[in-house]
Structures are given as C-alpha cells and as structure tokens.
Amino acid sequence: MQRVSSRNNPRVKEAARLIASSRDRRKAGRCVLEGEHLIAVYFDRVGAPESLLVVDEMLADPRFAALASRMPAHDVVVVPASLFAEVSTLPTAIGAVAVVPTPAPSLPPPGRFHLLLDDLQDPGNVGTMLRTAAAAGVEQVLLSKHCAFAWSPKALRAGQGAHFLTAIVEDVDLPAWAADFQARGGRVAAAVARGGVSLFDAVLEGPLAIAIGNEGAGVSAPLLARADVRLTIPMPGGMESLNAAAAAAVVLFEAVRQRRRVPPGVS
DSSP: OEEOOOTTSHHHHHHHHHHHOHHHHHHHTEEEEESHHHHHHHHHHTOOOSEEEEEGGGGGSHHHHHHHHTSOGGGEEEEOHHHHHHHOSSOGGGOEEEEEEOOOOOOOOOOSEEEEEESOOOHHHHHHHHHHHHHHTOSEEEEETTSOOTTSHHHHHHHTTGGGTSEEEEEEOHHHHHHHHHHTTOEEEEEOSSSSEEGGGSOOOSSEEEEEEBTTTBSOHHHHHHOSEEEEOOOTTOOSOOOHHHHHHHHHHHHHHHHTTSOTTOO
C-alpha cells in the first residue's frame, strides 16, 4: 500500500477528476464507487477495482481492512482524512473510493422482464429505479440516449449495488428496440399520468417491457406510439402524479405480483 499526503499523486488526481466531471467520466470510460458496501458488491460481482483510495484512519475497521487486503498492494492508496475530504463528495466516514471501468455491454437479446428509461434527467431517480428494478428481478434496464448517466456518483449511490445485479445498456433507440421486442412476442407497457388503463386492471404477465418517461414530459411520443398498453396508477388521494422513481416502483411490483400467479414453466 502507498501512503500519500499530496493531492498531486496520480491516483488521487484521477479519482478527484472523475468524481468532479461527468465529461471526464464518459471520456475516460471510468467511474467511481464510493463507500465500503458498493465497493464490496463490485468485488463480489465483478472483481478487483483498478485502484482503491482508503482513509488511513478507517483501516482500523475490519470492513475496510478487508477491502484493502483483496487488492494488489500497489493499487491501494492510503490517504489522510483531510485529503480524502478534498477528493470525495461525501463525508470522510464513507471511508473509501474505488476507480473502475464503466461497463459498456452490447445490447443483449431480449429477456422476459425489462425496464425502459426514456430521457430521465435526474441521476438520483435513475439510480433509485435501477435499485428497484434489481429488487424486482428485472433482467435488463435500457436507457435512451438522453438519459442521465447511469454510472454517475449520484446514480451509483442511489443504486446501492444494483448496477451489478442487472444488465444496464445505455444509448438505446427505445422505439426501435420496442418494435423488435414486439416482433419476438413481447409487450410494451408505458406508464402515463392520466388516461391509461388502471394499473390494477392491466395484464402484466409474459415477456414485458415497462417504459417510464421523463420527470416532466413523460414517455416520448415515438415510444408511446409503440406501447401495447398505457398504464395509469390509480390515485384516490387526489395527487396528479407520482415522482418518476416512485411510479416505477409501483408499476414494477404490480408486475411482480401478477407474474407470481403464473405456474412455473408456463409463458
């Protein structure tokens, strides 16, 4: 392990740059994981990060010592709390950050359960939806070209490890993908604030893709035109709409409830 006290150390400079700049993250093809939990999930699901920065004082904690022990020694940089505070956007109690390559998988063949994110702008919403999708057993989350970056620090924090539990593909032409999915026997359900079929009356079994739209404008017209059904969440309390991430959770878990009724081995 290297003990470093200067921000000019190349590993420290790289982490600081990637945390601060979305443009640099995209250009470098790397992202930053913050905190012991997220880094441990990455170890378990993917492997060792490229580099690990850990607060010197936190090495007394067995959880952080275990992270450092899983890394090649030359890829671990130990820094004082004061320097870590300059680098990370979170309190020093977060303890560690890791630099990893941003996964960029090619578009896999369709599965049976998908979430389509159409031009979502808030990375916190994106991360929360990824967490919900992973919990619901969604196989693939597909993001349109103008969605917030799924691998930003805010999205990663909100995801709490979900990024490594489901397939995530960005920059997808969602209307074209939906057309192909339908040609293979799948159905597309788009969530709309009003005017759709009541969520609790809709059939959400079989190969399914659920589309959630932009926080303000909703699902885009081209994707909405491809939908087999438009879903509206009943709101007897009188609110006009839900936060996009909350709406996604309600729709996904209604689909989970319905899909549990299907006997094993039956499409």
